[in-house]
Amino acid sequence: MRAFRFKRDVYAAGLMMLIGIGTVTGSLEHDVNTLARIGPGFFPLLLGTALIGVSALMLAAAAGAAEAEPARRAPSLRAWLCVTAAVVAFIVIGRYGGLVPASFVVVLLAALGDESNSLKEALALAVGLTVLAVAIFHYGLQMQFPLFRWG
């Protein structure tokens, strides 16, 4: 457990360091200018540098970490794949097919991410929620999202 926490905190510090370096690099494209007339690059540069500093401290703290924290459960791979695919499908089908097929597919794919949902249950849930979504968002809130579109 301790080994994992140590490694996890190193990864955490590493990720923050990467974001910090990315921010600093990006901020250099803009003028920093003087303190009296601060340019657009100044603030991001400050933030990026601060994040790099904090991540260095985190790295140092990770080395001396003693207290154990309950490890967070890893997400289930199946759920992860299905949920990601569901949202991607919503974007693609929403673009080319409209609200009804997009809603149906996002629910269906997402529901299949849980192994205790049977295909029948997932289909029923998808139909029910699609009807609900159309009723609330299309008819109730008049959202600008065509029910069907072709190509």
Add this chain to the structure above:
Amino acid sequence: MLENILLGFATALSLQNLLYAFVGVLIGNAIGVLPGIGALAAISMLLPITYGLDPTGALMMLAGLYYGTSYGGAITSILLNVPGTVTHAVVCVDGNPMARQGRAGPALFVAMAGSFLGASCGIVILMLFSPLLAEAAFAFGPAEYFALMLLGLLAASTLAVGSPLKGVSMVLVGMIAGVVGIDVNSGAARFTFDVPELMDGLSLVALALGLFGVADVYANANRLGRRSFVTETRVTARTVRPEKGEMRRVLPAIGRGAGLGSFFGALPGTGGTLASFVSYGLEKRVSRTPERFGRGAPEGVAGPESANSSATITAFIPTLTLGIPGDAVMALMLGAMMIHNIIPGPQLMAQHPTVFWGLVGTFWIASALLLILNLPLIGMWVKMLSIPYRLLYPAVLLFICIGVYGETNSLFNVGVVLAVGLFGSLINRLGFEPAPALLGFILGPMMEENFRRALLLAHGDLTVFLTRPISGACMLVTFAMVALVTYKRLRRWPLARPGEPVRAVASSTQPPPAA
């Protein structure tokens, strides 16, 4: 003063606004009891729906929603031992034993009574102090605002649960996300990667729903589904009456809780969580029979609930009068106001008196509504608790997708939500709390603006932040806080002493596995 209060109630009691507040409370309550969905996700999901309403109505609906979700957390804490939010973690300690002894009804009743009375106390404080603070805030220049925001951000990120370093880094990540878009001063497009949709900056709704909605779905899907919820306890309006003499012990607890909550709520970064823990500790200390605590003492439910509710209300004081939110939920409310073209700050009371006093009226009506709604609906909430998560999260995902689309009628933001959700899931795994990131996202651009303006006025002299009295005082407190946190860390002293149970439920995004 009286005139204003009447105006508030007149606004809040208009049939239309009352309806919005009612819908907000009802939906909030329902979402609050559903497993795996927190207040942040609930508010951001409903935010796009309010675009069509007038600003006053929209804010009332959101306030009702906030209120309802917050109470919903108490229900799950008592009945299931699952705190919907960290704020309610301490309610589990005595609330759940009461439920297991078959006294769920009285537990819910004292929680409700505590919540209502605590909120009423918070509202009185809000009415009395907001005008004073707004008055004082007129003397604030950009340097003061910058210093206050810095103080608020550091307080929120270091005093919250978990590692202070991780909290600060989340704030910074949020602020960096806030930089994205066109810089208002120079017109330079920063971190937009030539994507036209990013010119206006990242969408608040997409960010909030990614961090708190999609990331939660990732964490809980196929994990929470098989949990069987214990819903054997029968709760009806008739079984809620506490035993004789119990109310006599509970009422002083509520009073103490309300005082603590009102105080902590108004401070940046501490809010309801700290207030409820301190209140629990206090009740245990002043009780003549402290051994009952942890085994179903009603004071241990009423005090923290009251503290939490009054803090919920007084947290609006800095948000509304200074425009500086104390925590992530307040940041989201602030964002919602800005989307509706209402800029919170000292001018709010003068320019939009109906909004300000209407909100005050709504708070009171919302807490009264909760009280009225909950008694007859308890049975329904208990039934809702038994909806399995495996059927719930596809619906959540669908509402997230459509809600984000609805903000700008573009599918681009649905992609943003997915990306932010993936990032949120990663940082969850690495032990970060995402809430400070949202606060940084909202406050970051304001801080940059005030920082620039302050230095422009001072001709680039950095000491301006230290020499002006209010700003200097804030900076001093900030430094003292950083020094204190560092000192405590170096001495390996657990920072949140009374908050030890929090460790077990360190994240609202990850309810502990059922016992």
